[in-house]
Amino acid sequence: MEEFIQEAYSGIFEKELVKEIAETAALIDFEEGDRLIEINDYIRSMPLLLNGAIKIMREDPDEGELLLYFLEKGDTCAMTLACCMGQTRSAIRAIAENKGSVVMIPVTKMEEWLGKYKSWRNYVFESYNKRLGEMLSAIDNLAFMHMDDRLLNYLKEKAKVNNTTVISSTHQEIAYALNTSRVVVSRLLKAFENDGKIKLNRNNIEIIAID
Known part of the structure; x- marks a missing residue:
């Protein structure tokens, strides 16, 4: 040891x-x-x-x-x-x-x-x-931060500690971590996908371009 x-x-x-x-x-x-x-x-x-x-x-x-x-x-x-x-x-x-x-x-x-x-x-x-x-x-x-900024920070930190750009957490698990609702998380993730920041797959979230 x-x-x-x-x-x-x-x-x-x-x-x-x-x-x-x-x-x-x-x-x-x-x-x-x-x-x-x-x-x-x-x-x-x-x-x-x-x-x-x-x-x-x-x-x-x-x-x-x-x-x-x-x-x-x-x-x-x-x-x-x-x-x-x-x-x-x-x-x-x-x-x-x-x-x-x-x-x-x-x-x-x-x-x-x-x-x-x-x-x-x-x-x-x-x-x-x-x-x-x-x-x-x-x-x-x-x-002070809006939920979209909090979610982006969460995704970046999650990717960093796991050393991967693919996040396997469900929308509900992310909602628990941020103390918000699954509906809010899903809506924001869809907006991020439309902006080209992430890709939503069936069982994971792939980070494409988050500063």
């Missing part, structure tokens, strides 16, 4: 820290659609993503969902960090976007390494800042 951690976090962690992570962390493999963290779960460990992608969702009072951000290789989840350190329940849902693997760091080690390793301390603080910026962007999208 040590070589996979070193490859994913090369240039980020000291060799001594990589070795400790390999000795103490639990390796978890996941498949697309797996629920890795559920809302109201107590979080006992912090995830470090070795490969694959995970989407972080927030649930609204009407039982809808909203995509906050994606985690990619080398990332961790700031909301999970906060829950670990504060020993509180999770306010987010983490769902595997595609196949991958993650190592889980026990909360006791998280606290110990903050004082022991400068690279770990920098990584934790930078992760907080990065995730905060992404959550502020999600708020801005809701407050």
Whole structure:
């Protein structure tokens, strides 16, 4: 496991820290659609993503969902960090976007390494800042952006984390992620197709020209 951690976090962690992570962390493999963290779960460990992608969702009072951000290789989840350190329940849902693997760091080690390793301390603080910026962007999208812009951003981010121009999500799944209706998503996707930005196929959406 040590070589996979070193490859994913090369240039980020000291060799001594990589070795400790390999000795103490639990390796978890996941498949697309797996629920890795559920809302109201107590979080006992912090995830470090070795490969694959995970989407972080927030649930609204009407039982809808909203995509906050994606985690990619080398990332961790700031909301999970906060829950670990504060020993509180999770306010987010983490769902595997595609196949991958993650190592889980026990909360006791998280606290110990903050004082022991400068690279770990920098990584934790930078992760907080990065995730905060992404959550502020999600708020801005809701407050200031039209749904067509939000949908375009979603398609671009989805293509990026999956490294493909073909998106297999259904119109209903996209509607859940953007906390809107399937009818609205279908109408906008058809407009994008008419503009030459995408091609709607029977089981997927092909990106052609999205800036």
